Amino acid sequence: MIDSQEMLHEPAQARFEPVDLSTAPEVNALLTRLGLGSFRIDTVVAHVGRNDNWAGKTTTGRPVFVKRLGGDRSEAARRYRRIVTFERLAAELVETPLASPRLLGADEQQLLVLFEGLEDARSGSELAADGDFDEDLCREAGRMLGVLHSSVVEPGELDETPHPLPPMESFEALSLPRFVDAGFAEMEAWSLFQADRQLVSVLGALREHEASVRKVPTHGDLRLDQYLLHGDTLHLTDWEELRLGDPARDIGGFVGEWLYRAVRDIPKTLRHDADRPFDQEATHREILTYGAREIERLHPRMHAFWEGYLREGTTAGKPSGQAIDADLPARAVAFAGWHMIDRLLANAPYVPRIGAADRAAAGIGRVLLLDPHVHVSTLGLEKTR
Known part of the structure; x- marks a missing residue:
C-alpha cells in the first residue's frame, strides 16, 4: 500500500515510543481477557508501520505484539477479517507449513489483533542491509510463497x-x-x-x-520487511492484504x-x-x-x-x-x-x-x-x- 511503512533506509523493525497505553485501555483489556496479564510498561516499544502497535512482555512474562488496525473503519474491518482468515488457512498447512507469528487473540469491535512476540527477530530489510539475506534465505522465502500460492481454498473463503x-x-x-x-x-x-x-x-x-x-491465495503486500528471521526460522507476516489474486x-x-x-x-x-x-x-x-x-x-x-x-x-x-x-x-x-x-x-x-x-x-x-x-x-x- 502507498504509505510510510516502507521507508527503505529505516530499519523495518526500528523501535520507537508507542501510543500511550492509558489512551488505549482496550489493549490491556484484551490481554487480561486471554489470561496473559497486562503489558509491562518498561518493555513496551512500537515498530514502524501504518497501524498503532505495541510490542513487549506482559506481567506473566509472555512476549506479545498487538496491532490496532487504523484508517477508514470499513477498510480496517476488511483488513482485520483477512488477518483472521489467514489463521484458518495456515492451520490447514500441516504437511507444508508456512511459518508466521501465531495469532493469540483478536477483538473485532476494537480492531485489535494479538500475536506471539518473536524476541530478537530480524526483519528482511535489516538482513538485506547487513548483507545477511543470503541465497539460502531467498530460496526459503520463495518456498514459503510457493506454499501460499499452492494452497487450496474453498470458494468464498478468501477476499476476491x-x-x-x-x-x-x-x-x-x-x-x-x-x-x-x-x-x-x-x-x-x-x-x-x-x-x-x-x-x-x-x-x-x-x-x-x-x-x-x-487466481491463487496471495499475500498482496510482499516486501522484504514482511519477512522475519527468528532463530533459524523465517516467518512471513502482515496478512492485511491477503486475497485471491x-x-x-x-x-x-x-x-x-x-x-x-x-x-x-x-x-x-x-x-x-x-x-x-x-x-x-x-x-x-x-x-x-x-x-x-x-x-x-x-x-x-x-x-x-x-x-x-x-x-x-x-x-x-x-x-x-x-x-x-x-x-x-x-x-x-x-x-x-x-x-x-x-x-x-x-x-x-x-x-x-x-x-x-x-x-x-x-x-x-x-x-x-x-x-x-x-x-x-x-x-x-x-x-x-
Whole structure:
C-alpha cells in the first residue's frame, strides 16, 4: 500500500515510543481477557508501520505484539477479517507449513489483533542491509510463497476484491482532497506519471491482464520487511492484504524490493568511490550504470528465490507448477516495475523533492513495464534445471 511503512533506509523493525497505553485501555483489556496479564510498561516499544502497535512482555512474562488496525473503519474491518482468515488457512498447512507469528487473540469491535512476540527477530530489510539475506534465505522465502500460492481454498473463503494498486484513477487525475493535501514532491511525481501516457497504458493493460489470470491465495503486500528471521526460522507476516489474486504480484514485489534497494543504495556507494569528488551529486547516468552492476550482483539471490518458489510444488507432493502459467515470469517482471514506481509514490509525501535515485528507480520500473519479457532472465526468473 502507498504509505510510510516502507521507508527503505529505516530499519523495518526500528523501535520507537508507542501510543500511550492509558489512551488505549482496550489493549490491556484484551490481554487480561486471554489470561496473559497486562503489558509491562518498561518493555513496551512500537515498530514502524501504518497501524498503532505495541510490542513487549506482559506481567506473566509472555512476549506479545498487538496491532490496532487504523484508517477508514470499513477498510480496517476488511483488513482485520483477512488477518483472521489467514489463521484458518495456515492451520490447514500441516504437511507444508508456512511459518508466521501465531495469532493469540483478536477483538473485532476494537480492531485489535494479538500475536506471539518473536524476541530478537530480524526483519528482511535489516538482513538485506547487513548483507545477511543470503541465497539460502531467498530460496526459503520463495518456498514459503510457493506454499501460499499452492494452497487450496474453498470458494468464498478468501477476499476476491481486486487489489487497489496501481490506482488507475489517480493516473488520470487526482481527487480534490488528494490534490489539496499533496506536497510538492507528490505533485511532481503525479505530474510526471500522468503525462506519460505510454506508462499509463501499460499499467492499465497489466491490471486487465491480472483480472483474467487464474487466481491463487496471495499475500498482496510482499516486501522484504514482511519477512522475519527468528532463530533459524523465517516467518512471513502482515496478512492485511491477503486475497485471491495474481501470483505475479507477490513475486514481482519480492524481486522489485531488491531492485529498489540496489538503486537507492547507489548514491551511498558512490560517496565511497575514491575517484569521485566528495561533494559531487550522483548523476542519472551514474546511477543507471551502477544500478546495472548491482542488479547483476543480486541476480543469484533473485534466482534462488525463484528456484525455491518453483520447487515447492514438487516437495509438497503436488503437481509441479500448480501456480505456474507460461506468462507468469513476464507478469512478475512487470509487477517488479510497478513496485519501483510505487516506492517513489510512497516516499514522495516525506521528501521535499524527488531525488535522482528515486527517479532512476522509477525509470527502471518503466523499462520493465514496457517490455517485461526481455528482462525475465536479468531478474533471475529464467527456467531452472
